[in-house]
Amino acid sequence: MGKAKLRWNEPLISQHESAAEGFTPEDFTEEDRLISKTTESFVKNEVMPLLESIDQQDHESVKKLFQKAGELGLLSIEVPEDCGGLSLSKKLSGLVAEKMGAGGSFSVSFNIHAGVGTLPYIYYGTEEQKQKYLPKLASGEWIGAYALTEPGAGSDALNAKTTAVLNREGTAWILNGEKQWITNAQVADVYVVFAKTAEGMTAFIVERSFKGVSIGPEEKKMGIKGSSTATLILEEVEVPSDNVLGHIGKGHHVALNILNMARLKLAFSNIGTAKQALNLAVSYAKQRKQFNKPIIGFSMIQEKIADMAVSIFGAESAAYRTADCLDNVLDSALPLDDRLRKLTNYASECAINKVYCSEILGRIADEAVQIHGGYGYMQEYEVERLYRDARISRIFEGTNEINRLTIAKLLMKEVQQNGISEPEAQLGSEGNRNRRFIQLSNRLFGKTLKALIRSRVNTQEDQEYARLLADMKKEIYVMESAARRTEKARQIYGGEKARLKEMMTNVICEEGYRRIEEMAVTALSSIASDEAERKLAFEEARSVSLPLFSNLFTQKREIAEKIAAHEKYTV
Numbered sequence: 191m192g193k194a195k196l197r198w199n200e201p202l203i204s205q206h207e208s209a210a211e212g213f214t215p216e217d218f219t220e221e222d223r224l225i226s227k228t229t230e231s232f233v234k235n236e237v238m239p240l241l242e243s244i245d246q247q248d249h250e251s252v253k254k255l256f257q258k259a260g261e262l263g264l265l266s267i268e269v270p271e272d273c274g275g276l277s278l279s280k281k282l283s284g285l286v287a288e289k290m291g292a293g294g295s296f297s298v299s300f301n302i303h304a305g306v307g308t309l310p311y312i313y314y315g316t317e318e319q320k321q322k323y324l325p326k327l328a329s330g331e332w333i334g335a336y337a338l339t340e341p342g343a344g345s346d347a348l349n350a351k352t353t354a355v356l357n358r359e360g361t362a363w364i365l366n367g368e369k370q371w372i373t374n375a376q377v378a379d380v381y382v383v384f385a386k387t388a389e390g391m392t393a394f395i396v397e398r399s400f401k402g403v404s405i406g407p408e409e410k411k412m413g414i415k416g417s418s419t420a421t422l423i424l425e426e427v428e429v430p431s432d433n434v435l436g437h438i439g440k441g442h443h444v445a446l447n448i449l450n451m452a453r454l455k456l457a458f459s460n461i462g463t464a465k466q467a468l469n470l471a472v473s474y475a476k477q478r479k480q481f482n483k484p485i486i487g488f489s490m491i492q493e494k495i496a497d498m499a500v501s502i503f504g505a506e507s508a509a510y511r512t513a514d515c516l517d518n519v520l521d522s523a524l525p526l527d528d529r530l531r532k533l534t535n536y537a538s539e540c541a542i543n544k545v546y547c548s549e550i551l552g553r554i555a556d557e558a559v560q561i562h563g564g565y566g567y568m569q570e571y572e573v574e575r576l577y578r579d580a581r582i583s584r585i586f587e588g589t590n591e592i593n594r595l596t597i598a599k600l601l602m603k604e605v606q607q608n609g610i611s612e613p614e615a616q617l618g619s620e621g622n623r624n625r626r627f628i629q630l631s632n633r634l635f636g637k638t639l640k641a642l643i644r645s646r647v648n649t650q651e652d653q654e655y656a657r658l659l660a661d662m663k664k665e666i667y668v669m670e671s672a673a674r675r676t677e678k679a680r681q682i683y684g685g686e687k688a689r690l691k692e693m694m695t696n697v698i699c700e701e702g703y704r705r706i707e708e709m710a711v712t713a714l715s716s717i718a719s720d721e722a723e724r725k726l727a728f729e730e731a732r733s734v735s736l737p738l739f740s741n742l743f744t745q746k747r748e749i750a751e752k753i754a755a756h757e758k759y760t761v
Contacts, residue, residue, distance in 0.1 A: 213514035229289035244416035260330025273324035291462020295416030307334025335378035337369035354385035375420035389439030413578030453544035492750035507671035548583035598656035
């Protein structure tokens with residue numbers, strides 16, 4: 191029996207995703223919302239008053255905040271119960287990360303600790319390692335860090351120069367090297383360190399107290415000034431053999447799987463920061479008067495507010511959908527090793543969320559400053575710091591360029607394994623407009639993909655094509671996620687209560703389709719070798735039965751009015 195071919199007129203859902211209705215943020219229980227409110231209260235009452243001193247490198251305050259977060263259970267969401275944790279879901283972990291996103295520099299320290307600083311022990315630690323380290327990390331007694339990047343190995347992180355050599359007795363590994371830009375470097379008590387052994391890349395647990403471990407000076411950064419960032423220096427560090435994390439020579443499995451999960455956690459944090467920026471912008475726009483009326487009353491400001499809210503809605507919808515997929519894998523009855531292998535199937539979705547959420551945060555932070563006008567450029571206004579802090583997110587956890595290459599590479603690998611077919615999209619007059627936009631987008635994506643394969647374009651070498659493929663897939667994933675969420679809300683709550691979601695989804699799908707059409711034209715025209723071929727490619731891309739476009743201006747005005755009425759992001 192032949193392999194099933196990819197069909198691009200169908201929803202661009204992961205080939206491994208269940209067809210059942212997925213989770214949306216509206217599905218959180220009252221108990222879940224209590225944890226959310228606890229996080230919000232912690233950020234408001236504990237973190238925000240200390241942000242100025244934290245940004246002055248007040249590491250003692252950071253350590254105390256970690257202990258308070260531990261007491262509240264915020265560090266132990268994913269930690270197993272028998273190790274002092276709550277053993278809860280990726281979705282709830284994402285919700286906590288989202289609410290913590292308003293915590294400035296501390297949110298970065300928190301996410302590194304709760305993410306890459308803790309997850310390696312949960313998924314790859316021995317029982318002894320889990321019992322030794324996880325209770326301390328869950329309580330905030332110890333702070334965790336993750337040491338992968340090196341001065342000569344940034345995007346090429348697996349090409350490490352740090353070495354680990356087993357001693358003659360076979361009782362310990364001797365580590366030498368430097369790890370650069372390590373978040374939590376000065377405050378951490380334990381580091382997950384990756385080093386090259388004769389068998390290959392290996393992960394090690396390195397405690398701060400080990401002889402030969404030292405920390406370089408704090409880096410002077412553009413933003414996130416309060417999160418410790420420094421070089422971890424390893425000089426003849428003796429690490430017990432029992433501190434190998436996972437299997438010798440298999441550290442790349444640890445690095446890549448944990449990195450995928452970290453990308454999703456960063457996406458959630460970006461969503462929280464984006465909501466904060468929007469809320470600040472709305473509050474200011476309602477108070478600031480020009481020409482004798484609040485600037486929120488001007489339609490160009492309303493358009494900015496609406497675009498910000500729509501982007502956040504798309505980001506939320508995609509991120510919680512992906513977290514649900516990861517939970518479905520992790521909650522299965524399969525052995526842990528099999529579950530971890532299946533998690534790699536979602537590397538593309540994690541990368542999509544990282545790229546999309548970090549980039550919408552960049553735009554939203556920028557527009558929040560713009561709405562503040564000259565005041566937004568002044569340090570006394572919160573958006574100034576937020577704007578600087580937001581910039582790192584497009585570099586963290588793999589640059590967005592590397593993530594786009596990852597998305598395209600995984601896509602081409604899937605095509606090679608399964609083949610591709612492109613049946614005609616079924617676009618009858620029935621069915622809603624957004625479903626048609628998604629179908630048409632998938633069709634254009636399929637045409638582009640087939641043309642690239644036919645022309646034997648190497649997307650890892652001709653990276654412009656990889657960028658286009660990744661962005662097309664990203665747009666469709668967000669369109670689908672928003673449409674699924676809205677359809678579910680319509681069925682549960684009825685039309686009027688789902689109206690705001692419907693309008694946001696309309697904007698996402700219509701504008702998303704237009705961007706996809708432009709990308710398809712660009713790709714197909716670039717592949718063509720002469721003018722006649724370009725014309726044919728252009729006509730082929732445009733030869734689709736378009737749905738009627740709508741008046742986005744009026745919808746955006748209504749979206750902005752509803753956001754302004756609540757004085758914060760709401761759906």
